[in-house]
Each structure stands twice: as C-alpha cells, then as structure tokens.
Amino acid sequence: MLTSYWMQTTPATAYPALDGDAEADVVVIGGGIAGLCTAWELTEAGRRVVLVEADRIAAGVTGYTTAKLSALHTLVYDQVRRSFGAEAARLYAESQQDAVERVASVSARLGIDCDLERVPAYTYVESPDGLDAIHAEVRAASEAGLAASFVTETGLPFPVAGAVRVENQAQFHPREFLLGLASDLVRRGGRVFERTRATGLDDGDPCTVTTELGHSITARQVVIATHYPVFDRALLFARLEPRRELVVAGPIPASADPGGVFITPEQNTRSVRTAPYRDGQRLLIVTGEHFTPGSGEPAEQWERLASWMRERFSGTQVAYRWATQDNTSTDRVPFIGRFHRGTDRVFVATGFGGWGMSSGVLAGRLLAASITGTELPWASLYDPGRIGVTREAGTMMKLQAKVAAHFVGDRLRPSRADSIDDIGPGEGAIVRVGGRQCAVHRDAAGDVHALSARCTHLGCIVTFNEAETAWECPCHGSRFAVDGAVLQGPAVRPLPREDLAGS
Template sequence: MTGNAGDQTSYWIETAPPGALHPPLATDITVDVAVIGAGIAGLSTARELARAGRSVAVLEADRIATGVTGHTTAKLSAQHSLVYEQLRRTRGVEAAKLYGRSQSEAIRHAAAIVADLGIDCDWEDTDSFAYTLESGRTEELKAEADAARAAGLPAEYVTGTDLPFPVAGAVRVAGQAQFHPRKYLLALTEDLLGHGAQMYEHTRVVGLKEGEPCRLTTEVGPTVTATDVVVATHYPIFDRALLFTRLSPHRELVLTAPMPAGTAPQGMYITPEQNTRSVRTAPYADGQRLLIVTGESFTPGTADTEERFGRLTAWVTEHFGPLDFTHRWATQDNSTTDSVPLVGPFHAGSRHTYVATGFGGWGMSGGIMAGRLLSDLITGQGSPWSELYDPRRVRTAVREAPAFLKNQAKVARHFVGDRLPPTSGSVDDLAPGEGALVRIDGHRCAAYRDDAGEVHAVSARCTHLGCLVAFNRAERAWECPCHGSRFDPDGQILQGPATRPLEKRAVPGPDTATDAPTDRS
C-alpha cells in the first residue's frame, strides 16, 4: 500500500497532469454567469454556457477536479444500481424513461466531447452490471431489467459475468463507459477557457445576494456580479432552499491494485449487498489492469474508517487473491430522499440562481446531464427532463416521506445528543495519530495529536449548523455526521457545506486538568 494512514491520494489526482494554475479572484468582476464549484457538474455547465456565448466565471475553493470528482470511481453509466424499478413505482413509467434518456444522452455527449477535442482520458466503452449473490433476490433483478428496458436502456437479465466468483443473477446494460475523470476535466477546462471563460482557484464563495443582478462575496475579498448563479458545490453551501432536509451524505472507501489483464474483469459491477461492492478495472502499465473496488458505505463521522478499510481489503483478497494495493481513498456523495438528483432553480423564489446536487454516487453521468440541463434553462431553451430533476418538485407521502423522516431523525439525534455532556477527557490521553473530543477551559474541543506529538485543538462544533464533529482516523479528518462537512486537523475546510473553518483553541500544558463539562463549544 502506498503512503500511510494519513495518505489518501486518489489515483486520478496522482496520475493526471497537474494542470495550469489559476489565480484566486483578485478584483471585482461582472459576468453573465458565475459557477461555484469546479467539479464535473460545474465545469460541464460552464463549458456549455461558454460555448453558447455567455461570459462565465468559475469559482473553486481549492483546485479544479480535486474534490468529489477527483475521488470518484469514474463510471459513466445510466445504470444506477437498481433505480429503474423504483422510479417506475414511485414516479411512473414516463419519469423512468426521462431518467434513462437524460443519463444515456449525457454519456453520448461526453463521448462526442472526447472525440471532438481528442482527449486522452483512458476512455473505454464497456458494459455495466448490477448483481446479486442472493438467490432470493433474483426476481427483484428481473423486475429491474424489465424496468430498465422499458425506460429505453439496452438491459437484460443474465446469470453469468466475468467476475472471479459466481453470482445469482445480474442486470446487464450494454454500451456504457469509463474514463479518467481528471484528465477529461482538465481538457474540458482548456476548452472553456478558449471560449472566453474565467477560472479562479482557491476562491471560496461565502455569500450570495440574489437579485437582478446577483452578487457573490468571497473569502478572499472581491465580489462577483452575475446575471445568473449556479451552485455546483456538491453539497449546496447556502441553506436558504433547505435542501439539507432532503440530502443524506454518505462516504465510501476505494482500493486499487494492479492485476494481470487476462484475469481482470472487463465490465463495471455493483451490488448494494455487503454494504455496497463496486468493481471495475482501468488501463495500467506493463500489460496489467488496475482493479478499482469501492464499498463500505457509511455516514461521515459515524464509523471506524480504518476498520472498514480492513474489511474491504479482506473482501478483495478473498475474491481476487493476494494483490499489491497501490492506492486507497474515500469518496463522498449525497442521496436525495426520492433517489432523483436536484438540478434546476435553487428554490421556489429563484429567478437567477440554480443548483446541482444529490447525485447519489452517480455524479459522472449526472454531472454532465446537469451541465446540459442548467445551460438549457439559463439560455431559455428548456429541457424535456427539467420537471423530473426540478429541486422545487413537491414531496409526497408515498414517494418521499419515509426517507425524509429517516434522514431528519438521524440529524435530530445528533442535534439533541450533541448537547448532552459527554465524558470528559484529556489531551494527554491522545496517542500520535489519534483525535477525540475533550474539554479545554470549559470548551468542548476537537483535539488531535500528530505523529510528532504536537496537539492541534479546534472547536468541536461544525460551522454549518452546529453538530459535533467526529474524528476519522484513517483520513485524519474531522467529519460532521449531520451534513457531511469535513475539516483537517487544524480546522480548515476539506469539504462543505461549511464555508467557515473550525476555530482554533489554545492547548493546555501537560497535566492540565479538564474543567467541569459546561457546554461552551
């Protein structure tokens, strides 16, 4: 395994060119459209709009395609596990058809871009499979195959795959694709810049004033005035639409290992069983393929991630034999309460603000689809699937209430439980590489001891909505279990929706007693 417990470098980030450096925003600017976020949804939207003749500025808090998109498993598939039978039951046959068509057209659109621009991004056409190991679930998969076929996908039920273990059944969808996402997006960026777009990295947006025009404020100081604004930050950084009540963050772990090309699976595979197992391979050196396995889904801040990496490692070894693991990282996404992404006007009163979120682990095809849909809405062309994805769609008791209530109950448990006094602890108890919630001078703090023995202490309350963070020892990060914000040991933001870092706390000297548990975090 490359690196150590704190090294979680994605293969896509490590093997892509570093890309051009883009400066932070240094002066006030005015554009037609401001896009917040430079992942696949944001960059796809920006490119479509720039090619449509709009002046566009992209504002990225870190670097291009190094966030969620840089940590994906990079499947371009319209087969999103077992979604079509669910859509047919809850939204109707026509909605399922629109979903399948919109996702399939996104894949074809990406293929055309790769061909037109000559992008070297390891593009491969392949088949996608959703499988089960349980004989009792084969009827469920047969129904999914029927629903996917009725939705327009080239789907069929099969019992054989090229996985190195038997399956009870699978839904096969032909004509899907896989690629190197960061190579693709770096080329996409060059193209949109060639069409006059502006790109700003290390520019965190912290405020939005809606109107005609809209105005964005940034952490670095300058403002952006825009006719239209697109919020493509994975989890929306503004709460005015209350979308956090309809989004549930989940994190999954990824392992990679080279294996002989002759024995490597050629398709893309997923099962919701065993707490999710996703398998695919990618081109690799010396006649090998790179096995990419994803699984162990969990809510951020609620699991022993190191233990879960161990489970995933054991599963890969059991099914593929002893391998030399080269990379490990984690990926994060948000699922909506009705399993359909939220793409369109930000809220009921929106006239010039738009959002793209809730891709449920399928952000590659979903992000490309969102770029086309948002561009059509902003340029006034309309789209046949705008109603399907509209964030303002009305929730119904039958369709969305159970998932909505479950999500809110989970968040409520944290809001209530986080305000009960925890057991007091001391920073002296922390071993190198460990983090824990302790009390320092009456403050509830998140304390971490690095490998050199130095203690880093920050406020324990997430700056988004105030839930207590928890420590992820495998990735050495503080995570919010309510809405998925993540912070490094010094409190700096790794992932939103938080827009402010955790406040630093002074660390007491050795043998300093902790105060009584008063809540002043």
C-alpha cells in the same frame, strides 16, 4: 498509498485566485464535474462565465470517484417507476444515457485522451434472495428504453445468482476529461479561479457572489455546484443524506479484466471496474463500505474491502486507497434546476447518489439549457422544487431524526477523552476544556492542535476520522482538516482555533 489514482496520474492545476472584483453573465461555484461541465456548456453557448473553486478544480469529490460512466444506477429504475411513474423512468434513462454519449462525443471532438472505454454495466446479486429485485430492474430498465437483459454469467471471477446487464456504457479517466474541458473553456474566454472560496450570495438582479477575501463577482445568474449546496435557502439539507465510501485499487493481469462495470447492493455495496495501467496491466478498482461521515470505522472497513478484493481477484494487492463522498436525495433522484421556486437566477446541482459522473454531465447540459432559454424534456424530473410527500416523508423523518439525535445528544454526551493527556500521537478526540467541547488532535510529533468542536455549518459536534486524519460532521457531512480548514462543505468557514493556555 492514501491517494487517488486519478489525482496521481494527472498534473496539478495552477489557475489563479480571484484578486479583485469581476463581472460575468454566469458565475459557477464549484469546480467538480457538475461545475466544469456547466461552465463549458455555457461558454460554448456564448455566455461569459466565471468559475470559482475553493481549492483546485476536479480535485474534490470528482478527483476521488470510481469514474463509472453509466445509466444503470444499481436498482434505480424500478424505484423511479414506482415512485414517479413509467414516463419518469424513461426520462431518467434517456437523460443519463445522453450524458454517457455526451462525454464520448465531446472528448472525441476536443481530442481529449481520457481512456474512454465502452463496456457493459451490470448490477448483480450473489444470493438468490435478491433475484426478485434484479428481475424487476430488468423489466423497468428495458421499459425505460435501455438495452437491458437478465444474465447469470458475467466476467467476474465468481458466480452470481443473476444480474441486470445494460449495453453501451463506459468508464474513463475523469481528471483527464475535465482538465481538457477546463482548457477548452479558458480558450473560449471562460475564466477559472482556484483557491477562491465563495462565502456569500445575494440573489438580486444582478446577483453578487462574495469570496472569503472580500472580492465580489456580479452576474445575471449563479450556479451552485458545490457537491452539497454551500448556500441553502431552499433548505435542501433536510432532503440530502451524505454518504462516504471507500475505494481500494491494485494491478491485475489484462487477462483477468472482467470486462465491464459492476455493482451489487449486497455486502454494504461492492463496485468493480478496471482502468488501463502500466506494463500492459489493468488497475482493478473496488468501491464499497459506505457510511455516514463521522460514524464509520474507515480503517476496519478499508481492510474488509481489501480482503474482499484479495479473495475475489486472486490475491490482488492494494496499491492505492482513497475515499469519496456524495449525497443522496430523499426520493433518490438528483436535484438539478432552479434553486427554489422564487428565483430564475440561481440554479443548483446536487444529490447525485453516488452516480456523479453521468449526473454531473447531465447537470451541465440541463442547467446550460435552462439558463439559455431552452428547456430539455428532463427538466421537470430533476426540478429541486418538486415535493413528493408520500415519496419523501419517511426518509426525511428518519434523516432529520438522526440529525436531531446528533445535534442534541452529542452535546450531552460525556467527553470522548477524559483529558488531553489521554490523546496519543495521531489521535483525535472531543475533550471538555473549561466547560466547552474542543476537537483536539495530537500530531505525530506530539504537538496538540485544538479547535472548536462545533461544525460551522449548523453547529453539530464533529468527530475524528483517524484513518483519514480529519474532523467530520455527522449531520450534513462537512469535513475539516486538523488545522480547522474546510475540506468539504456545506460548511464554508473553518473550525475556530481554541486556546488551551490556562485551561
């Protein structure tokens, strides 16, 4: 089924929508792991907090994660050491491991049963050609302070050429943890508003956040934790690359549990973990096949991922499949801190690079400390105001060249379908109607739904993801439902409907 196991096994939330103006010490925009952890940390510190979420809390990217809670992020330590220095790598390791321990301690203190399991983490390669990178990562991670070692044996049911193994990592049920955190947040006096999309921000003193229904919230400070910043006066969109990734999951015998969390950069990424499942089984969760939104072939890629799972884990059949999305910064370190140099009132958390569980918890710790006047030692490493021309120039140029190619080229490209009649049930395509580009979808009943094809973020032309029945922007990753509603930012406004009558 096309659903997340985390979403299926937890109750739906029903926090109210904001129905009038409000005041707070801090407004947190976004109800994923970064937003909820920030709001909870601030509430525990005595701040009056209002959290607004455009849909339902812990139901966006966080509800569709793999939920590996690890400080080992593929091959990040050698890269951070080379780009930022050994001390930065140490701070990265310390902050990420602190996040792992924070989940363990908070869930124990609040009595949240979130299936937390302590396991080792591995980054492995099957080809000997990748061993130099593995050895370099072992050295860098060890020097950074992690309990890292080189191994050639793992619990995986296939041989590896070598792997980094780091002890004392974890896996958990992210929604169970975050719903428990939200309940405690409200118990402490925090307020949560769902189905409340923030569409405007005045970062004066005080700050004012406005919503799509015209209500406003005034506060001393604002935290933007919307995955991709929906307000971007710092121009972070030029330094963030969106990436979509697929997930398949199926039950396996408990005896087949490989006993850890695993990832390889090979084969367009393969990530493996398990979770407790019914009847004494384990749920095997396999992630990979990443692509830029609007440019992948999800149906084919899901099948490749499912085939890999069946081949490597003795015929395991897919019981769940879903997709997730994250953004990677141009220097591969998240942006967490003041939104831009000219403000001490607006903060941001983004660019987690596929490691949103530890980085989201870390964001909560770091932002709450900054807002309450305590600087953690890791703050400068994650500062969004850092600029590393040498580190970022090449990646930024490639990223912006790709965006420019879509922005200009997709407008000049001939229609993807000659006419609306060429679009079959369940299909979608860009069609030129009366000289304008329309995003046209025909549903299973044969009814046609037409929208403007221009993304409401910065105007790139969307493409249709048939496997997920959604329109996607290939420039910055915004996603829209077939009725135009925003599924994923940075866009905050829906795709306008197009009237095809008389065209």
